[in-house]
Amino acid sequence: MSLIAQILIGVVAFEHLYILYMEMFAWETLGKKTFRGAMPDDMFPKTKILAMNQGAYNGFLAAGLIWSLLISDPVWSKNIALFFLSCVIVAGLVGAISASKKIFYTQSVPAIIALIFVLLA
Numbered sequence: 444m445s446l447i448a449q450i451l452i453g454v455v456a457f458e459h460l461y462i463l464y465m466e467m468f469a470w471e472t473l474g475k476k477t478f479r480g481a482m483p484d485d486m487f488p489k490t491k492i493l494a495m496n497q498g499a500y501n502g503f504l505a506a507g508l509i510w511s512l513l514i515s516d517p518v519w520s521k522n523i524a525l526f527f528l529s530c531v532i533v534a535g536l537v538g539a540i541s542a543s544k545k546i547f548y549t550q551s552v553p554a555i556i557a558l559i560f561v562l563l564a
Contacts, residue, residue, distance in 0.1 A: 444517065444520055444521055444524065444561060444564045445560065445563075445564040447560050448524075448557065448560040448561045448563075448564045449512055451553070451556060451557035451560050451561075452508050452511060452512060452524055452528070452557050452561070453508075453509075453512065454553060454557070455508055455528065455531060455553050455554050455557050456504075456505045456508035456509050456512075457505075458549075458550070458553065459501045459502070459504045459505035459508070459531070460501075460502070460505045462498065462501040462550075463498045463499070463501045463502040463505065464498075465477060465498070466494040466495065466497045466498030466501065467494070467495045467498030467499065467502075468498075470487060470490070470491050470494040470495070470498075471487045471488060471491065474487060474494060475487050478542070478543070481542055481543055500534075501534075504527060504530055504531050504534065507523065507526070507527035507530070508524065508527045508528070508531075510523060510527075511523040511524035511527060512524075521561060521564070524557075524561050525558065525561055525562070528554045528557055528558040528561065529554075529558065531550060531551070531554035532551045532554045532555055532558065534550065534551075535547050535549075535550030535551030535552075535554065536551055538550060539551070
């Protein structure tokens with residue numbers, strides 16, 4: 444895999460580690476700021492447990508992307524990266540449909556760009 448593809452995978456993985464942090468540990472502060480206007484402020488404490496669950500899933504996506512960078516076999520590394528980038532793209536599409544269209548641009552677009560570079564590598 445090319446260095447650019449690996450860097451882009453790392454960027455997407457880091458983004459999902461950030462989302463994990465926000466949803467699991469800072470939902471009522473950073474989450475409220477991030478999703479300003481998406482739901483009333485009084486819903487953030489009520490949805491904290493749901494956000495923690497979402498954060499865990501974002502952590503799994505980040506772990507899979509990081510794992511793809513650590514695999515020495517180039518074919519397996521590429522396949523694992525393609526799988527997890529595809530999962531990120533789908534998660535971003537679901538988020539765009541269900542929560543905010545902004546999620547498509549912040550989550551799916553970087554993963555699409557990384558996926559293209561992985562395919563070209």
